[in-house]
Amino acid sequence: MKKTASAVWQGGLKDGKGSLSTQSGALKDTPYGFNTRFEDTPGTNPEELIGAAHAGCFSMALSNILGQAGLTAERIETKAEVNFEKIGDAFTITAIALELKAKIPGTDNAKFQELATQAKEGCPVSRVLNAEISLHATLEN
Numbered sequence: 001m002k003k004t005a006s007a008v009w010q011g012g013l014k015d016g017k018g019s020l021s022t023q024s025g026a027l028k029d030t031p032y033g034f035n036t037r038f039e040d041t042p043g044t045n046p047e048e049l050i051g052a053a054h055a056g057c058f059s060m061a062l063s064n065i066l067g068q069a070g071l072t073a074e075r076i077e078t079k080a081e082v083n084f085e086k087i088g089d090a091f092t093i094t095a096i097a098l099e100l101k102a103k104i105p106g107t108d109n110a111k112f113q114e115l116a117t118q119a120k121e122g123c124p125v126s127r128v129l130n131a132e133i134s135l136h137a138t139l140e141n
Helices: 034-038 046-068 109-122 124-128
Strands: 005-010 017-022 030-032 075-087 090-103 132-139
Touching (some): 030 034, 046 075, 046 109, 090 109, 109 124
Antiparallel strands (some): 017 030
């Protein structure tokens, strides 16, 4: 199975503009640029999209692991905070913090933490990223 995404960039770093598209059409010529990446201009950027991909992948991985344990979540909400900073002359994603809130009938916090950690370690996006990936998981009752 292969999934594709593409980027088109025109111009210099600060004055140029780009667009992002995905095979599914979820993104279609979605604009991005220096101002959406390094300033507060509304729009998307690669780090935000990595965060969205990681949150989505992790949530699905957790749902799968819960199912294998005979559990079904009423709700899984995952936020990924991507830390993007300048180290020397290069910008680097140095960490991703996953913030999980879930409502899962029939489990306790110890089992929840165990399964959430398995999902963090087994999620394909977690495995592809070289950044430090942390997880803070909260079970809501």
